[in-house]
Amino acid sequence: MDFSAIDLTFDVCIMSALLLVSQVIRTRVKFLQNWFIPSALLAGFFGIILGKFCLNWIPLSSQASSYAGILIAVLFATMYLGRRNEGSFKDMFRRVGDTFMLNGAAEILQYGVALVLGGILIATVFQGVNEWIPILMPGGFVGGHGTAAAIGSVFEKGGWAEGLSVAQTFATFGLLGGILSGIICINYCVRKGWTTEIREIKDMPKDFRVGLVPEKDRTPMGDNTVNPMAIDPLAWHLVLVMTAVGGAYLINEGLQILFPQVSVPVYGIALVVGVILFAILKLIKLDSYVDQRVVSRIGSCATDYLVAFGVATININVVLQYWAIILVLCLLGFLLVAFYFFFFSRHLFSDHWVERGIFIWGWSTGVMSIAVLLLRVVDPEFKTTVLEDSGFAWIFVSFIDVAVVTFAPMLVMQGWGIATGAILCLIALAMLGATALMYGWCNRAGQKVFLKRN
Incomplete structure (x- = not known):
């Protein structure tokens, strides 16, 4: 069946309606x-229930599952577009070195452990x-739904059509489980008296819980940097983002012609x-x-649609086929x-180890917004420097x-999964060891800090 512009329009409209209903x-x-x-x-979740694998009430097109892979390119194109220098590289690293090392090691270690233990389990x-x-966990x-879509798309091109659904399943379990487990962890830390800027979760600001911001607390989305007589300000910024995305796809096409055996992700x-x-x-x-x-x-905005489409187009039959390994890896x-x-x-x-650690917890199971969400639960007014430090470290x-x-998916596809995982584990442990040497080891039982934070 041919795919047309009207199919794309209906897909976006259907998902927009589901987002509207969900927000209400x-x-x-x-x-x-x-x-x-x-x-x-x-x-x-509504998309799964109402979609073709369950009730079959909403007519998402056959191409709906490919949108996540495109939207991740949009997200990556926005990461550095418009970012100004925040001081010298040396000054920034000195300030957030331990935050960078621990955040980076958390990601590398998760990939490493998954590849090694997952590879052993499969063998x-x-x-x-x-x-x-294993790398999809x-x-x-x-990585979240964006990275899951990216790696899943690479595997689809490599001949494993079910990879995208499995990847999105891991991302969904991670996002949902990360929120629930993070809240449970925070409650435990509160009872232990480990938090420094905490209030009861039930006392969180209403707008944060409900998702609707009162008029007095609203902030502007940005400035009108161009005159609408020439081009609409939002259109101007969208032009820049989509130019970067289009350029990425053109470069990728050229690379595939020059190096047909090499698959370079478009989002990178x-x-x-x-x-x-x-x-x-x-x-x-x-x-x-x-x-x-x-x-x-x-x-x-692209991330919201990415998550929605990514979850809604999960193939339930594929999940049932791989449910055991998915459950174990989760x-x-x-x-x-x-x-x-x-x-x-x-x-x-x-300092503020719960606040800094819970940020890593959220980031390690979902997306950056979940990390910020969990941080705000333990530090509602951002009195600590965790958010600022993590932003610089990012x-x-x-x-x-x-x-x-x-590079990791490419190595996995070549059959070097366990070896790649072992190397990543060693890199992560080296980063953690360097952090202990540079910033010290804290004995929380006696609250003794061997080397204080600058």
Whole structure:
């Protein structure tokens, strides 16, 4: 069946309606508010129930499952487009070095452990299961639906058509489980008296729980940096983002012609093109007319649709086929996240370890917004410097993220999954050891800090 522009329009309209219904329901249902279930995730669940694998009431097109792979390129294109320098590289790293090291090690270790243990499980317990599956757990957990879509799309091109549904399943379990387990963990830490800026979760600001901001608390999305007589400000920023995305797809087509055996993810190219495009704007003195807040909102909007479409198009039959290995790897992922929090975060962060650790918890099971969500639960007014430090650290961590997500799937497809995982584990442990040497080890039993935080 041919795919047309009207099919795309109907898909977007249907998902928009599901997002609308989900947001309205979220404003009325206390359970969804108290457990901070995102509207996009709820819309995705409605898409599964009403879609072709269950009730078959909504006519999403056959191409709906491919949208997540495109939207992740949009998200990556927005990451550095409009970002100004935040001081020298040396000064920034000195300030957030331990945050960078622990955040980066958390991601690398999750990929490493999944590849090693997952590979061993497939070789012994789950023989006959596709050996590419283990990398999809961290791809969905620490990577979120975007990275899951990216890796799943690479595997689809590599000949495993079911990879995308499996990847989105891991991302969905990670996102939902990360929120629920994170809230449980926070309650435990509150009872232990480990938090520094905590209030009872039930006392969180209403707008944060409900998702509707009162008029007095509203903030602008960004500035009108261009005159609408020439071009609409939102259109101007969308033009920049989509130019970067289009450039990435053109470059990818060229690379496939030159190097047909090499598969380079489009989203990684989109990030680089976004950086180059902004450098060109700087060169012609137009960079000051790019508002990063507006660019970020475009990326965040793409993420909502990415999550919704990603979840809604999960093939239930594929999930049932691989349910055992998916369940085991998900349990492994949550156990690793909990161990990392209670051991490494607890002993390597010299101040506000719960707040800093819970940020990693949320980021390691979902997306950055979930990390911020859990942080705000324990630090509602952001009195600590965790959010600011993590934002700076992300500048460095993102390079690790792009490198791992770009090259690890390629190595896995070549049959080097366990070897790649072992190397990643060693790198992560080296980073954790360096953090202990540089910033100290905290004995929480006696609250002794061997080397204080600068």
